[in-house]
Amino acid sequence: MSTLAYLDYAATTPLDPRVRAAVDAAGALVGNPSSVHRAGREVRAAVDRARASVARLLGAQPSEIVYTSGATEANSAALAGVLRAVRAPHADFTPHIVASSFEHASLAETIETLCKDGAARVTYVDPQNDGVVAAESIAAAITQDTIIVAVMLVNNVLGTVQPVAAIAEAVVAERARRGTSGLPIVFLCDAVQAMSTIAVSSAAAHVDILTISAHKMYGPKGVGTMRIVPGTPFAPIVGGGGQESGRRHGTENVAGIVGFGVAAEILFEERDKDVAHALSLRRAFFDALGRSVPRAVRVGADGVPGIVFLRIPSVRGDELALKLDAAAFAVSAGSACEAGKRRSSVALAAVLDEQSAFRGGVRVSFGRFTAQNELEDFVQALQKITISA
Ligand code: PMP
Numbered sequence: 225m226s227t228l229a230y231l232d233y234a235a236t237t238p239l240d241p242r243v244r245a246a247v248d249a250a251g252a253l254v255g256n257p258s259s260v261h262r263a264g265r266e267v268r269a270a271v272d273r274a275r276a277s278v279a280r281l282l283g284a285q286p287s288e289i290v291y292t293s294g295a296t297e298a299n300s301a302a303l304a305g306v307l308r309a310v311r312a313p314h315a316d317f318t319p320h321i322v323a324s325s326f327e328h329a330s331l332a333e334t335i336e337t338l339c340k341d342g343a344a345r346v347t348y349v350d351p352q353n354d355g356v357v358a359a360e361s362i363a364a365a366i367t368q369d370t371i372i373v374a375v376m377l378v379n380n381v382l383g384t385v386q387p388v389a390a391i392a393e394a395v396v397a398e399r400a401r402r403g404t405s406g407l408p409i410v411f412l413c414d415a416v417q418a419m420s421t422i423a424v425s426s427a428a429a430h431v432d433i434l435t436i437s438a439h440k441m442y443g444p445k446g447v448g449t450m451r452i453v454p455g456t457p458f459a460p461i462v463g464g465g466g467q468e469s470g471r472r473h474g475t476e477n478v479a480g481i482v483g484f485g486v487a488a489e490i491l492f493e494e495r496d497k498d499v500a501h502a503l504s505l506r507r508a509f510f511d512a513l514g515r516s517v518p519r520a521v522r523v524g525a526d527g528v529p530g531i532v533f534l535r536i537p538s539v540r541g542d543e544l545a546l547k548l549d550a551a552a553f554a555v556s557a558g559s560a561c562e563a564g565k566r567r568s569s570v571a572l573a574a575v576l577d578e579q580s581a582f583r584g585g586v587r588v589s590f591g592r593f594t595a596q597n598e599l600e601d602f603v604q605a606l607q608k609i610t611i612s613a
Contacts, residue, residue, distance in 0.1 A: 226552045229598040233440075234380055234417060234531050234589035235556055240442040240490055243483045247444055250482035257476050258465060267478055274485025281488040282434065283425030284451050290471045291481055294448040295416045295437035296330035301460060301472065302433045302450050303334050303372065306410050307343060309457035310371050313407055320369040321346045324357045324376065324386070326571040328414055331374055345369075351574040355382040355524030359390030366398050372410050377427050378417035381558050381571040381587060382524035383531025385422070388413055392430030408457050416440050416448075419491070420591050421499050421528045432456045438480065442592060443487030447480035498592050502529035508596050509588075512603040517610060523585060524575050533558065535576075535585030536610050544609065545586050551605045556587045 230238065239247075250270060255263030257271050272286065279286040292298040307319055321335055325348035338344040347365045351357045357375055366373065373395050375386050395411045402409070413431040415424050419441040428434045433456060437448035452458055452471065464473025491498070506529045513520050513534075523533040536544060545557035558572060572581040590599065 229553045229602060231588050231590050231602060232554045232556050233591045234587060236439045237442045237591060238593050242490060243443055243486045246486040247479045247483040250479040253478060271476055271478060271481050274481045277485040277488040278449055281492050282428045282451050288451050290450045290452055290468045291476060292448050292450060292472055293446055295435050298435035298448050298450040299330040299414055300334040302412050304461045305458045306372055308461055309459035310408055319344045319371040320367055321372045322362060322365040322370055323348055323374040325350045326379055327374060327376055328380055353575050355379060355384035355575045357386050359387045359394060362391050363394035370409055372412055374412040376414040378528050379571055380417045382533050383527035384524045385527050388427045389430050410456055421502055421530055438484040438487055441487050441491055444480045444483040447477050447484045502591055505590055505594055505596055505599055509599040512600050516603050516607045530591045531589045533585055533587050539610055541584030541586050547609045553602050553605055558584050558587055
């Protein structure tokens with residue numbers, strides 16, 4: 225069987241070999257970072273070096289970085305932590321959340337749970353038919369009870385970039401209206417899918433809590449962060465040993481954090497190169513598609529260069545992904561009919577008619593280690609599969 229062409233970077237990026245070497249080396253560190261003896265101090269130093277690297281990448285201060293087990297925990301902890309920290313202004317007050325309707329499940333499902341428990345109310349804002357949420361629609365959904373506005377930077381299904389700076393303006397305007405003694409309002413932004421190809425520091429400058437995950441930026445799985453701007457109300461719901469300045473308890477994933485730091489350093493140095501590579505891959509990909517599979521339709525506005533959602537009108541996305549897998553190409557399927565994947569369907573339903581959203585398509589995502597010929601071979605395979613469909 226031929227080797228697999230991995231074209232699913234949005235699901236997870238390959239580990240950069242330089243990161244793997246750092247993770248392996250960190251595995252030999254013995255101490256607990258909370259221990260005061262020399263072994264502990266050595267590990268603490270490694271964790272803090274990584275913190276400085278992650279902070280630099282985000283244009284943040286190291287003290288604002290709170291390590292988590294990934295973006296799922298970061299998103300969920302951010303929502304719950306902000307709600308827990310905000311004092312209700314009166315007895316029958318229910319905090320209000322404004323969120324885009326195509327947030328990742330880690331945000332969406334946590335919001336659903338909070339609402340079911342009576343801890344919050346939510347207004348969802350649908351993206352426009354280009355896969356972008358209008359900042360004006362977010363602004364219009366904000367009420368005097370809104371405590372959290374949650375909009376991702378890049379949608380994980382379509383790759384579309386959301387207008388974070390304009391949304392932040394609406395949040396800042398509402399904060400100013402309420403005055404210093406008023407109810408807080410927090411802008412929470414999931415930047416996971418932006419990390420590998422957008423200079424996130426400019427978006428991060430507008431956001432109160434930004435969440436990222438190492439395994440979407442050539443780092444290890446199971447580690448991520450919330451960047452919390454000082455002054456943002458936040459009280460963790462999980463208690464413990466006081467790690468991460470009391471904002472996320474539990475012994476740190478040291479090897480993962482060290483790898484995260486190295487991944488951040490590499491990205492800081494090499495992102496321009498990565499972006500140029502992804503743009504050139506995308507150009508070649510679109511050219512080959514236009515020549516060989518003109519029936520393939522791109523879905524959503526052009527977004528980050530490494531994520532392309534494609535559909536072949538006569539073929540179902542899940543069937544296409546299975547056939548591509550059999551031909552040794554790894555891509556993700558997305559459709560409105562996938563059980564338990566409500567968010568993916570929201571993104572597709574926003575940009576497609578009902579029938580097309582139901583049939584879905586495939587998300588092709590690529591980056592640092594993708595070779596142009598992999599995408600060209602993919603297009604040939606797609607042509608063969610779809611020629612008789
Ligand atoms: N947010 C987005 C937009 C994602 O794509 C993902 C990963 N699929 C997550 C959050 C969750 O990240 P993690 O895998 O680190 O829990």
